[in-house]
Amino acid sequence: MKKYKRGLSTSMDLSVTIPSLIFILSVCLFSAIFPQATEATLSRIKEFVFVNLNWVYVWAITIFVLFLLFLIFSKYGNIKLGPNDSTPEHSFFSWIAMLFAAGMGIGLMYFSVAEPMTHYTTTAFSETDFQLRAKNAQLYTFFHYGIHAWAIYGLVGLCLAYFAFRYKLPLSLRSCLYPLLKDRMTGKWGTLIDVFALCSTFFGITTTLGFGVVQINSGLQQLGILPETSFFYQMILVSVLVSLSIISAISGVDKGIKLLSNTNIVAAILLMLFVLFMGPTNYIIGAFTDGVGNYINNFFALTFDTHIYDERALPWFYNWTILYWAWWISWAPFVGLFIAKISRGRTVREFIGAVLLLPTFFIFIWMTVFGNSAIWIDAHIAKGALGALVSDPDSMMFQFLNYFPGSQIASALAIIIVIIFFVTSADSGILVMNTILHEMRSIRPNGRLFFGVCCWLYWR
Numbered sequence: 001m002k003k004y005k006r007g008l009s010t011s012m013d014l015s016v017t018i019p020s021l022i023f024i025l026s027v028c029l030f031s032a033i034f035p036q037a038t039e040a041t042l043s044r045i046k047e048f049v050f051v052n053l054n055w056v057y058v059w060a061i062t063i064f065v066l067f068l069l070f071l072i073f074s075k076y077g078n079i080k081l082g083p084n085d086s087t088p089e090h091s092f093f094s095w096i097a098m099l100f101a102a103g104m105g106i107g108l109m110y111f112s113v114a115e116p117m118t119h120y121t122t123t124a125f126s127e128t129d130f131q132l133r134a135k136n137a138q139l140y141t142f143f144h145y146g147i148h149a150w151a152i153y154g155l156v157g158l159c160l161a162y163f164a165f166r167y168k169l170p171l172s173l174r175s176c177l178y179p180l181l182k183d184r185m186t187g188k189w190g191t192l193i194d195v196f197a198l199c200s201t202f203f204g205i206t207t208t209l210g211f212g213v214v215q216i217n218s219g220l221q222q223l224g225i226l227p228e229t230s231f232f233y234q235m236i237l238v239s240v241l242v243s244l245s246i247i248s249a250i251s252g253v254d255k256g257i258k259l260l261s262n263t264n265i266v267a268a269i270l271l272m273l274f275v276l277f278m279g280p281t282n283y284i285i286g287a288f289t290d291g292v293g294n295y296i297n298n299f300f301a302l303t304f305d306t307h308i309y310d311e312r313a314l315p316w317f318y319n320w321t322i323l324y325w326a327w328w329i330s331w332a333p334f335v336g337l338f339i340a341k342i343s344r345g346r347t348v349r350e351f352i353g354a355v356l357l358l359p360t361f362f363i364f365i366w367m368t369v370f371g372n373s374a375i376w377i378d379a380h381i382a383k384g385a386l387g388a389l390v391s392d393p394d395s396m397m398f399q400f401l402n403y404f405p406g407s408q409i410a411s412a413l414a415i416i417i418v419i420i421f422f423v424t425s426a427d428s429g430i431l432v433m434n435t436i437l438h439e440m441r442s443i444r445p446n447g448r449l450f451f452g453v454c455c456w457l458y459w460r
Contacts, residue, residue: 013190017437027203033140038226047305050318050326056307057250057325063302064151068158068352077349080341081158082165086344096344096358097261098424099339106212106421107145108268108366109414113386113400114393116141116371121387124316134375138291141371144324145363146295147356152328154355156336159342161351171341171435173333185359196435197333204330205429212422218394223408229394241419245426258383264420271413272369278404279373280380288368295364337432374400 031038073079080086088095120135159176171177174190181189213234220226226233276284295302307317343351374396378386379402389396401410 012192013194014436016198019191019195020202023195023199024202038066038103047318048416050322054322057322057329058306059303061151061325062149064155065148068151068154068356072349072352077347079162079166079348079353081113081161081346086345088343090342092354092431094262095342097265098342098428099335099359100354106208106215106418106425107420108363108396109413109421110215110393112367112397113273113374114390115144116367117374117387117391117396118390119320120375121390122316122379125278127287130379134287134379135290135294136373137375138368139294139298139302140320141367142295142364144222144321145367146360148301148303149324149328150356150359151219152325152332153335153339154352156332157339157355158344158351160337160340161346162348164340165344171181171337180414187452190268191195192438196245196434197337199331199438200332201218201334201429201432204334207327208331209238209241209422209426212418212425213241214394215397216418216422219337219398219418220409222398222413223415224393225292227383229315241422242426245423245430252276258352260420260424264417264424267413267417267420268366271410271417272366274410275373280376281368283376284369284372287372290363291368291372292364305403331456333436334429336433337426337435338452341435368399370400377403 024253062093090098117257119140120133136428156173156176159171160171163169163175164171164180167178169185170177172190172194173194173196174181177189177193178185184190214229217229217234221229249354305311339355346354374386377400378384386396386400391400397414398411401407401414405412
């Protein structure tokens with residue numbers, strides 16, 4: 001394959017910047033001026049895609065998973081992501097912490113209680129027995145956050161890292177399609193791909209950061225720090241947190257993101273251990289063991305299941321499984337580019353194994369500790385009080401922690417974790433958007449300004 005020569009550049013690629021900015025600002029302004037019309041239009045588009053093209057998502061994710069599993073056990077697994085004598089730039093722990101914080105952080109805090117409880121209380125399934133409902137709730141939570149989700153990130157990240165570090169191509173989504181586009185990747189097709197990547201990254205990040213902001217607002221309100229949960233206080237939180245994210249991004253990967261990721265993974269583990277040992281410990285450990293076995297046994301059935309023979313479950317399938325696949329795909333350019341950026345010197349086998357298995361294993365533990373604890377408390381102590389809060393997922397984590405001793409301290413720690421996850425996700429997004437906006441991988445203030453202005457308009 002011919003190597004692509006890059007020249008030095010310190011300014012933004014206007015062919016990517018201007019169309020992206022026009023599209024993002026148009027969507028934001030139209031949503032602000034005509035919120036009901038926008039919501040109705042987007043809902044119709046989503047319904048059409050999810051109902052008529054859900055099989056595309058199912059097959060695409062299946063192919064991603066099978067292809068990456070093939071690479072692990074093939075001779076190609078020995079290929080290095082970089083020159084053959086290259087070595088990793090980051091320690092293994094820091095590498096895992098950074099890719100984990102960028103890929104799932106806020107979602108874990110927001111949905112760790114809310115999603116299992118929602119599946120547990122849903123009417124989409126016929127089981128009325130506590131054990132069966134709890135088992136299914138855990139199984140589908142594992143499914144949505146497990147290997148399938150990380151396969152999306154892993155495939156994009158692997159393609160980017162391979163072509164960027166071995167063939168000296170730009171660390172840009174267009175490089176993934178170099179075997180098809182060849183020299184045309186520098187033309188309009190390459191530009192179109194990068195515009196898609198930039199817009200997808202922006203909307204994917206802001207949606208997730210929105211969950212983080214409303215959860216932080218809810219937690220601060222319950223601790224008595226803020227008087228209420230409202231758009232005004234959420235705007236203040238966005239302004240402060242985005243400012244912190246920009247400061248962290250300016251300090252670079254080696255300082256800001258790495259330090260915060262390492263700190264937060266330790267804080268998250270401490271909170272998880274607190275819930276594990278102060279909650280129904282034996283039940284949690286047993287549920288984890290059973291849940292992993294249940295996930296393995298049903299892996300392929302879940303992978304190909306479209307619920308076509310169970311019409312009652314179809315709305316749930318569209319609004320959860322297919323929505324998750326679409327959400328992870330929207331995050332794939334961002335997370336894939338970021339984990340590619342920090343993975344130089346790793347082998348293909350090491351990259352895939354770490355990206356697929358280690359975050360999945362930790363997420364399974366995390367979701368079991370929080371999700372199954374919440375289900376057990378709801379059934380044996382709260383008597384349905386937690387389940388009644390599924391329509392208010394913003395506060396569910398903190399309502400759940402209220403059933404533990406020292407709940408105020410635990411809730412404060414949870415808020416700190418969400419804040420750090422917000423900052424690491426946002427500054428990772430800033431670095432990625434800078435990379436997309438520039439032909440080279442240099443980080444310039446213009447890209448940070450682009451992200452900050454767009455975030456402010458999006459929240460307006």
